[in-house]
Amino acid sequence: xxxxxxxxxxxxxxxxxxxxxxxxxxxxxxxxxxxxxxxxxxxxxxxxxxxxxxxxxxxxxxxxxxxxxxxxxxxxxxxxxxxxxxxxxxxxxxxxxxxxxxxxxxxxxxxxxxxxxxxxxxxxxxxxxxxxxxxxxxxxxxxxxxxxxxxxxxxxxxxxxxxxxxxxxxxxxxxxxxxxxxxxxxxxxxxxxxxxxxxxxxxxxxxxxxxxxxxxxxxxxxxxxxxxxxxxxxxxxxxxxxxxxxxxxxxxxxxxxxxxxxxxxxxxxxxxxxxxxxxxxxxxxxxxxxxxxxxxxxxxxxxxxxxxxxxxxxxxxxxxxxxxxxxxxxxx
Amino acid sequence: xxxxxxxxxxxxxxxxxxxxxxxxxxxxxxxxxxxxxxxxxxxxxxxxxxxxxxxxxxxxxxxxxxxxxxxxxxxxxxxxxxxxxxxxxxxxxxxxxxxxxxxxxxxxxxxxxxxxxxxxxxxxxxxxxxxxxxxxxxxxxxxxxxxxxxxxxxxxxxxxxxxxxxxxxxxxxxxxxxxxxxxxxxxxxxxxxxxxxxxxxxxxxxxxxxxxxxxxxxxxxxxxxxxxxxxxxxxxxxxxxxxxxxxxxxxxxxxxxxxxxxxxxxxxxxxxxxxxxxxxxxxxxxxxxxxxxxxxxxxxxxxxxxxxxxxxxxxxxxxxxxxxxxxxxxxx
DNA sequence: CTGAAAGCGCTTACAG
DNA sequence: CTGAAAGCGCTTACAG
Numbered sequence: 001x002x003x004x005x006x007x008x009x010x011x012x013x014x015x016x017x018x019x020x021x022x023x024x025x026x027x028x029x030x031x032x033x034x035x036x037x038x039x040x041x042x043x044x045x046x047x048x049x050x051x052x053x054x055x056x057x058x059x060x061x062x063x064x065x066x067x068x069x070x071x072x073x074x075x076x077x078x079x080x081x082x083x084x085x086x087x088x089x090x091x092x093x094x095x096x097x098x099x100x101x102x103x104x105x106x107x108x109x110x111x112x113x114x115x116x117x118x119x120x121x122x123x124x125x126x127x128x129x130x131x132x133x134x135x136x137x138x139x140x141x142x143x144x145x146x147x148x149x150x151x152x153x154x155x156x157x158x159x160x161x162x163x164x165x166x167x168x169x170x171x172x173x174x175x176x177x178x179x180x181x182x183x184x185x186x187x188x189x190x191x192x193x194x195x196x197x198x199x200x201x202x203x204x205x206x207x208x209x210x211x212x213x214x215x216x217x218x219x220x221x222x223x224x225x226x227x228x229x230x231x232x233x234x235x236x237x238x239x240x241x242x243x244x245x246x247x248x249x250x251x252x253x254x255x256x257x258x259x260x261x262x263x264x265x266x267x268x269x270x271x272x273x274x275x276x277x278x279x280x281x282x283x284x285x286x287x288x289x290x291x292x293x294x295x296x297x298x299x300x301x302x303x304x305x306x307x308x309x310x311x312x313x314x315x316x317x318x319x320x321x322x323x324x325x326x327x328x329x330x331x332x
Numbered sequence: 333x334x335x336x337x338x339x340x341x342x343x344x345x346x347x348x349x350x351x352x353x354x355x356x357x358x359x360x361x362x363x364x365x366x367x368x369x370x371x372x373x374x375x376x377x378x379x380x381x382x383x384x385x386x387x388x389x390x391x392x393x394x395x396x397x398x399x400x401x402x403x404x405x406x407x408x409x410x411x412x413x414x415x416x417x418x419x420x421x422x423x424x425x426x427x428x429x430x431x432x433x434x435x436x437x438x439x440x441x442x443x444x445x446x447x448x449x450x451x452x453x454x455x456x457x458x459x460x461x462x463x464x465x466x467x468x469x470x471x472x473x474x475x476x477x478x479x480x481x482x483x484x485x486x487x488x489x490x491x492x493x494x495x496x497x498x499x500x501x502x503x504x505x506x507x508x509x510x511x512x513x514x515x516x517x518x519x520x521x522x523x524x525x526x527x528x529x530x531x532x533x534x535x536x537x538x539x540x541x542x543x544x545x546x547x548x549x550x551x552x553x554x555x556x557x558x559x560x561x562x563x564x565x566x567x568x569x570x571x572x573x574x575x576x577x578x579x580x581x582x583x584x585x586x587x588x589x590x591x592x593x594x595x596x597x598x599x600x601x602x603x604x605x606x607x608x609x610x611x612x613x614x615x616x617x618x619x620x621x622x623x624x625x626x627x628x629x630x631x632x633x634x635x636x637x638x639x640x641x642x643x644x645x646x647x648x649x650x651x652x653x654x655x656x657x658x659x660x661x662x663x664x
Numbered sequence: 665c666t667g668a669a670a671g672c673g674c675t676t677a678c679a680g
Numbered sequence: 681c682t683g684a685a686a687g688c689g690c691t692t693a694c695a696g
Contacts, residue, residue, distance in 0.1 A: 003666065005691060015665065030455060035432045037689035039368035040672050047411065047433060055400060056393045065388050068414050077429045079379065079411045082400050097409045100367045101379060101433075123362060205595050230592075237595050259562075263537050263569045265597050335682065337675055347681060369673035372688050 008033070035102075045102040048283055050080045051094060051118050052109035057203065058229070058258050059275050063109055063131060066279020074287055079103060086113035095121045104290045107282045110134065110142075113175060129286045131278050133179040141289060143281045143310070150271040150312035151183020154225045154253045157269070157314055159191060162322040163223040163251065169211050169235060170227020171198035180255055180271075184225050203227055208234025215250070216242035222250055222323045229254035229261050229270055236264065236319060247321035257315055267317035277310055340365070371434040380615055381435035382412045383426060383454075385446035389535065390561070390590045391607050395441055395463060398611020406619055411435060418445035427453045436622045439614045442466065442474075445507055461618045463610050465511040473621065475613045475642070482603040482644035483515020486557045486585045489601070489646055491523060493583065494654040495555040501543050501567060502559020503530035512587055512603075516557050535559055540566025547582070548574035554582055554655045561586035561593050561602055568596065568651060579653035589647055599649035609642055 006012045007022040014022075025031070039045055048071040054060040064080065071078045081098040084090035095118065098106060105127030109115050115130075119140065122128055130137055133147035151168075158166045168184045171177060177185070181198050188195045199215075201207040208231035215221050216239055226232035232254030236246050246252055246266055254261060257272035338344045339354040346354075357363070371377055380403040386392040396412065403410045413430040416422035427450065430438060437459030441447050447462075451472065454460055462469055465479035483500075490498045500516045503509060509517070513530050520527045531547075533539040540563035547553050548571050558564035564586030568578050578584055578598055586593060589604035 002668090002691075006666090009691085011691085013665065018666080032428075032431060032455075034372070034689050036368045036371035036434050037672090038691085040366070040372055040674085040688090041690050041692085043672080056397050061388045061393050068387060068412065072414060072416070072429065075429065077411050077413050077433055079409050079433075080400065081409050082404060084404070096364075097404065097407065099364060101409055101411075102368050123364075205591055209595065233592060233595055237597070240597075259537060260565060260592060263541065263565055265569070265572075334675075334684090338682090341675085343675085345681065350682080366673050369688090370675080372672090372690085373674050373676085375688075 039102040045104040046076050047101055047103040048076050048078045048286065049098050049101070049103035049106040050078060050109065051083055051098055051106055051115070051122075052080065053083050053085075053112050053114035054109075055080065055082060058256055059111060059273065060109060062275025063279040063282075066276035066281075067107055067283050068279075069276070070280040070283035074283070076104070076287075083114040083118050086117050088117075090114070091117045091121045094118065099123070099126065105129070105286045107131065107279070107286060110137070127286060127289050129282045129289075131282050141285055143278055143285060145273060145278055145310050146312055147179030148183040148186070150255065150273070151180035151185075151225065152187045153183075153312065153314045154180075154255065154271050155184045155187030157316065158223040158225065158251055158253060158320060159187065161223075161251065161320060164323070165193050165196065165223070167196055167215070167221055167224040168198040168227075169201050169208065169215075169224055170203060170231050171200050172202075173200050178227060180225075180227060201227065201231055203231055205230045205234040208232060209238045211235060212238025213242065215239065216244055223252075223320075224250065225253045225255070227255060229256050229258035229268060232268055232270070232319075233258075233260075233264060236266075236268070247319050249324055251320040251323075253320060261315075262317065264319075266319050269317045269320040270315050272313045272315050274310055281310065367434075377434040377436040378408050379433055379435040380408050380410045380618065381430050381433070381438040382410060382441065383415055383430055383438055383447070383450050384412065384441035385415050385417075385444050386441075387412065387414060390588055391443060391605065392441060394607025395611040395614075398608035398613075399439055399615050400611075401608070402612040402615035406615070408436070408619075415446040415450050418449050420449075422446070423449045423453045426450065431455070431458065437461070437618045439463065439611070439618060442469070459618060459621050461614045461621075463614050473617055475610055475617060477605060477610055477642050478644055479511030480515040480518070482587065482605070483512035483517075483557065484519045485515075485644065485646045486512075486587065486603050487516045487519030489648065490555040490557065490583055490585060490652060491519065493555075493652060495583065496655070497525050497528065497555070499528055499547070499553055499556040500530040500559075501533050501540065501547075501556055502535060502563050503532050504534075505532050510559060512557075512559060533559065533563055535563055537562045537566040540564060541570045543567060544570025545574065547571065548576055555584075555652075556582065557585045557587070559587060561588050561590035561600060564600055564602070564651070565590075565592075565596060568598075568600070578651050581656055583652040583655075585652060593647075594649065596651075598651050601649045601652040602647050604645045604647050606642055613642065 004022050007014050081094050083094040108118050108130040110130045110132035130142045132142050133145050155166050168181050185195045201211045212235035232252050236252050254268045254270035257270045261268040261270050338346050413426050415426040440450050440462040442462045442464035462474045464474050465477050487498050500513050517527045533543045544567035564584050568584050586600045586602035589602045593600040593602050
């Protein structure tokens with residue numbers, strides 16, 4: 001048995017004869033090492049764990065893809081566990097489920113409350129990297145993306161076009177404002193405009209559509225920043241259905257640069273994010289902390305990824321323009 | 333140690349005194365059973381494995397979500413492994429990676445060639461359920477979805493509107509036609525029309541847009557069925573950019589009922605699929621084969637799911653109409 | 665270079 | 681009801 005181990009792992013020299021014998025038997029029996037036994041004896045864990053609230057939204061799916069790609073290229077499978085809600089029970093259950101498997105470490109997708117809550121519920125002994133836009137995560141290894149800067153840019157763009165004020169669509173009642181909304185608010189404040197109340201909406205098309213319908217009735221609204229592109233898609237369509245033109249009557253900015261944003265009508269101005277890059281960077285960072293080898297190299301790569309690609313970027317398309325010269329006419 | 337085991341698993345009666353002692357210690361130390369040891373000794377595996385080529389497309393993401401939901405409700409985490417391509421090396425690598433973890437069984441997403449190839453590469457000892465539209469999978473447990481019927485319905489709808497022929501967009505060069513294309517072909521043949529050559533396109537918006545541009549130049553094309561909604565989105569937009577109206581000049585049908593299909597302009601006629609349901613059914617079937625308890629109940633539930641919800645459904649919206657300058661047939 | 669021995673953290677019979 | 685013993689499939693020192 002030790003001989004087999006030595007052959008398969010190349011741990012020590014084995015005579016050609018015996019070596020070939022072992023190899024033949026392995027192929028013959030379709031032998032596959034028992035991962036559980038391996039983990040038990042060596043203590044090494046291979047799975048890269050992901051804890052997330054959502055798996056299908058454009059952002060979360062992109063992160064997942066990045067995590068998977070990077071993990072696979074490091075020869076590691078990934079285990080995903082969904083955190084059902086921000087409630088203690090669900091958070092605890094997700095953590096328990098995730099930790100019941102031999103995970104090398106966890107990537108936590110801190111895009112919303114369930115994600116945030118999860119961080120604290122993880123035992124300190126678990127290696128973790130969180131993907132976050134909150135700057136209160138400095139005490140834990142994290143891959144930052146600058147939602148605040150994104151919101152700032154989106155809003156400045158609209159202000160620069162000549163708009164007096166800008167609405168934000170995509171708040172959640174009773175929950176802290178997302179970073180992008182904070183950036184929106186900061187942009188208004190920096191030009192001395194008192195920010196209006198952010199409008200509540202789930203982050204999907206139909207919620208956006210519903211909000212768009214009410215927006216159409218408010219004749220003084222000219223410019224809006226949405227929490228994500230799906231909301232923006234819905235807002236734009238609702239406005240159009242009510243006879244308003246985008247951007248001539250109302251300008252709309254989305255967030256994330258969804259693959260369909262460029263094909264929307266009109267093509268959507270938005271803030272591009274590199275979600276896949278975020279996922280890759282997170283895994284690189286995690287593996288650097290966990291893998292004994294190459295630590296230095298990998299940490300460096302991770303630090304680099306942080307600086308460059310992961311910064312949000314304004315993509316100006318055709319859903320934004322200066323405000324109408326005359327007061328928006330009430331809809332027919 | 334056996335006592336701890338008995339308390340935690342409720343395997344046998346333990347005196348109150350000892351019981352509480354154990355529970356206290358467990359809480360105190362933050363004890364968490366070692367999954368690897370458990371798997372090694374009992375042979376039970378908890379992970380539900382998923383083997384798929386894609387994770388972000390609407391269909392694959394939906395399946396993933398369904399798998400995750402059902403697995404979580406059964407107290408099982410899911411491990412996903414992406415099959416990079418249909419090449420032997422990639423397929424083998426994915427299988428090895430997936431099987432290196434203690435998986436109870438695998439769900440294979442047979443939406444494309446990499447998926448199909450994977451089925452054969454799995455050792456016969458691994459419990460497996462494949463999600464497929466191919467009827468050549470009868471020898472392996474599978475959750476069927478009827479792509480052929482979907483293609484048939486989509487095409488019949490167009491034919492019923494009075495179109496003489498229908499194009500199909502979304503073939504892959506050198507690869508077998510997808511089931512939906514087979515259905516399209518069958519629908520044409522059943523009315524004695526010789527099917528034109530299917531048009532090649534990757535299954536995403538930009539590929540659809542590119543095809544749409546060339547379609548706009550072919551003045552005799554009036555009706556097209558697309559491999560999925562993303563392709564259709566691109567085709568529609570390209571047609572419009574070339575000055576053609578949908579559906580007045582050209583009718584377009586998509587496939588899958590993407591969340592944005594209803595909000596496209598014009599709202600897209602498409603074939604709805606219940607991907608999440610597919611994922612759930614697959615896990616139910618897998619667990620029925622693997623779990624000693626409840627086998628009967630679960631198998632029944634799985635069989636039921638098969639009949640009802642998973643059948644594709646035509647959703648008529650506004651991207652289809654009768655051909656230009658041709659009288660529509662009277663309604664039956 | 666190559667076997668016998670110990671042990672990773674658990675559970676399942678086995679004796680008390 | 682409750683401990684001591686064996687063993688799941690591996691790897692890592694240990695003696696040859």
